[in-house]
Amino acid sequence: MHLVTVEKDQEVLETLNAAVTELGIRDGSITLIGAVQESTVSVMLKDNPLDDRLRSYDQPFELTGTGEIVDGKVHVHVALAGEDVTAAGHLHSAIVRDFFVRAYITPLE
Numbered sequence: 001m002h003l004v005t006v007e008k009d010q011e012v013l014e015t016l017n018a019a020v021t022e023l024g025i026r027d028g029s030i031t032l033i034g035a036v037q038e039s040t041v042s043v044m045l046k047d048n049p050l051d052d053r054l055r056s057y058d059q060p061f062e063l064t065g066t067g068e069i070v071d072g073k074v075h076v077h078v079a080l081a082g083e084d085v086t087a088a089g090h091l092h093s094a095i096v097r098d099f100f101v102r103a104y105i106t107p108l109e
Helices: 012-023
Strands: 002-006 028-045 048-070 073-081 086-095 101-107
Touching: 002 012, 012 028, 012 073, 012 086, 012 101, 028 073, 048 086, 048 101
Parallel strands: none
Antiparallel strands: 002 101, 028 048, 028 086, 028 101, 048 073, 073 086
């Protein structure tokens, strides 16, 4: 298992993709915990599951997530909890501001 920490002012997916490349991980699983400020997630539309509805936020959120690495590409779903809103879905971007995100990456053998 590998621990990757996303620090202040870093983007979560960029940091994870760079770490996966550096570690040479082609396939595996990811578990995330932390807090972010700016984030964009998507959900599927009920009338067309092939179309994504993106929602962007700029407020502090607690973050928990799980994902996978397939052919060297990171794919993550998250739940975000803020003071007045909760959101969940496919993570498109998230930037750490005041805290951190920790990702526990387990390669498939």
